[in-house]
Amino acid sequence: MQASAPEGRQPLTLINVREGLFGAKGDTSGFDRFVDRVQMPGAAERPYGEWFDGVVDILTELLGDAADEAIEYVVVDRGELTLYIAREHLLDVCRHLRDDQDLRFEMCLGVSGVHYPADTGRELHAVFPLQSITHNRRLRLEVAVADGDARMPSVTSVYPMNNWHERETWDFFGIVFEGHPSLARIEMPDDWVGHPQRKDYPLGGIPVEYKGAEIPSPDERRQYR
Amino acid sequence: MSTQTAHATGAFVEDPDAPEYTVYGGDWSEVLDEAKRLGQQRIVVNMGPQHPSTHGVLRVMLEIEGETVTETRAGIGYLHTGIEKNMEFRTWTQGVTFCTRMDYVASMSQELVYCLGIEKLLGITDDIPERASILRVLMAELTRIGSHLVAVGTGGNELGATTIMTTAFIGREDTFRVIEAITGLRTNNAYIRPGGVAQGLPDNGIAMIREMIPLVRQRLDELIALQLKNPILQGRLKGVAELNLSACMALGITGPILRATGLPYDLRKSDPYCGYETYDFQVPTSTEQDAWSRMVLRMEECYESLKIVEQCADRLEQLGDGPVMVADKKIAWPAQLALGPDGQGNSLDHIRHIMGESMEALIHHFKLVTEGFDVPAGQVYQAIEGPKGLLGVHLVSDGGTKPWRAHFRDPGFNNLQALGIMCEGGQVADVVVAIASIDMVLGGVDR
Secondary structure, eight states: OGGGSOTTOOSSOEEEEEESSBSSSSOTTSGGGOEEEEEOOOOOOSOOOTTHHHHHHHHHHHHGGGHHHHEEEEEEETTEEEEEEOGGGHHHHHHHHHHSTTTOOOEEOOOEEEEOTTSTTOOEEEEEEEEETTTTEEEEEEEEEOGGGOEEEOOTTTOGGGHHHHHHHHHHHOOEEETOTTOOOSSSOTTOOSOTTSTTSOOOOOOEEETTEEEOOTTTSOOBO | OTTSOOOTTSOSOOOTTSOOOOOSSOOHHHHHHHHHHHTOOOEEEEEOSBOGGGSSBOEEEEEEETTEEEEEEEEOOTTOOOHHHHHTTSOTTTHHHHHTTSSTTSHHHHHHHHHHHHHHHHTOGGGSOHHHHHHHHHHHHHHHHHHHHHHHHHHHHHTTOHHHHHHHHHHHHHHHHHHHHHHSOSSSOOOEETTEESOOOOTTHHHHHHHHHHHHHHHHHHHHHHHHTOHHHHHHHTTOSOOOHHHHHHHTOOTHHHHTTTOOOOHHHHSOOTTGGGSOOOOOOOSOOSHHHHHHHHHHHHHHHHHHHHHHHHHHHHHOSOOOBOSOTTTSOSOOEEEETTEEEEOHHHHHIIIIIOHHHHHHHHIIIIIOOOOOSEEEEEEEEETTEEEEEEEEEOSSSSEEEEEEEOHHHHHGGGHHHHHTTSBHHHHHHHHHHHOOOHHHHHO
16 A cells, blocks of 8 residues: 555655744854755554554455555554545545444544645645544544645544534635535634635734834744744 | 525524514513514524623524524634644743643643643653652642532533532632642643643642642532532433433543443543553443533542542652653753742742853753754644543644644534534523533633
């Protein structure tokens, strides 16, 4: 499955490209030419350890021919299992994970959006932590979509508890969950423009005067990277 | 109006000719008579966002038929403060002061889950000193008692039983006295830090804990005596806001609501952290699955938490003095806190050391406090048993000194989705009971 990552791509998530050590450009330290490409931990090799192999095997078997396409790659990091899933297969994967008696992930603990502007073509990630009460296990599904085509199926038909969580992720990241019963903003006002948790959305705030000096808002300050 | 797209907080009836009645808690029968005279089919009542019984700022839209609720929708977001976004612009340690303000009734639960998440990212989970873990358990349980007492107390107050509220708050104040003596603050403590806790026990700490336990137990006994035999409370809570196991599973409900359906799911038992597996306590359950059983469960859980607090005091006494932070100086906060005549701050010994003795110590302090520590790139999910249910955090690090993303799964946010299924078909007055039995805090729901 590791080999089936999209062509011409490292099977890694590029989190960020950091330039320089501080916010300011052209400082005399020379550190401003420092470029750091930060990547997520890469695909894991078998055996994955613990119960991870068993779960991936059962899921692969249930998915049949679609397995190679559905499971983009498997990451085991810090004792946690992450399955990168192609969005077309997300609902099938969820249904199998919930319904099979040896998998039985009854609960989805919501969805957390993450914005990786540097990860070209896969800028927006949706992370679904699944919890199995029966087997006392937790795993993570991660679905990546492009900024220009930020759509993926809603899992509310399998996990109804994700209704509000998906609305929140739409609200904050602009990911459209297709098939959601009522994908409306939930935290921001209905007429709000933009999706505030994206990295290109400024934090906001006003400069504050303190003892004669002006302190810029937190995202405008010179800061460590 | 007609061009507006349908959205959750919009009007039920998209009809510009529909008459609207603005009522300020006046004579309902007059309004209903008038509506009946006009032959109006649907009556939509907007409850909140400013209403004493909605635990903060929750808006509930009710469609009613006489006294019966036929449709319920909850509108949230009135207390959204962008805490998660703000955390992306502060160091990992500063994040504690932000997440503690989410569910402000159970502050230290958020601190605990956030710090456990960071420690998993750093790979130092096993290096946390035992003393720090015990203090964390102590704080988590005191927080749980406080949160449950607020849930039960305000729940009673909303039904007009002010004594339940005052008694509960006196008990909570007893826990606050201990919390304040140890952390310096009653709530929003920022006490649990990545790598350990901010400071150890004060000299009389263990004695204070031991003095508090019977006081809180007495309040719990009083509350039990006040509540359990009260026919009005029974009439208001029994069989109201029922939610069975399959509905809980479909809606991802955890905490006392789930345990009231008979499933003893408690992460302190199933997925222990901070050494919970070594403590002796029970997970109370019930099969009544109504608002009454949830209230009783919360009371029983308080007694179990007191048992854990007692064990914490014993263990702290046995361990004696020692470190409450990881030994790794690259992560550990350099200063211990101390109470001076002008309030809480860095300890005098530490100030003397960095200002008068060691330039390197000053540089180290400055670097760690302003810049923070690097956390290796990656992501983790950490969950604990908060007072209100499964409290989770998803943390992503880009290898820097600030979180790339911090997302909290507040149990109240998830559980509030059950409001509709609890209320629909019931009485208007029971909506208040349902909200109280869910026990969410809007600061946590909206973050």
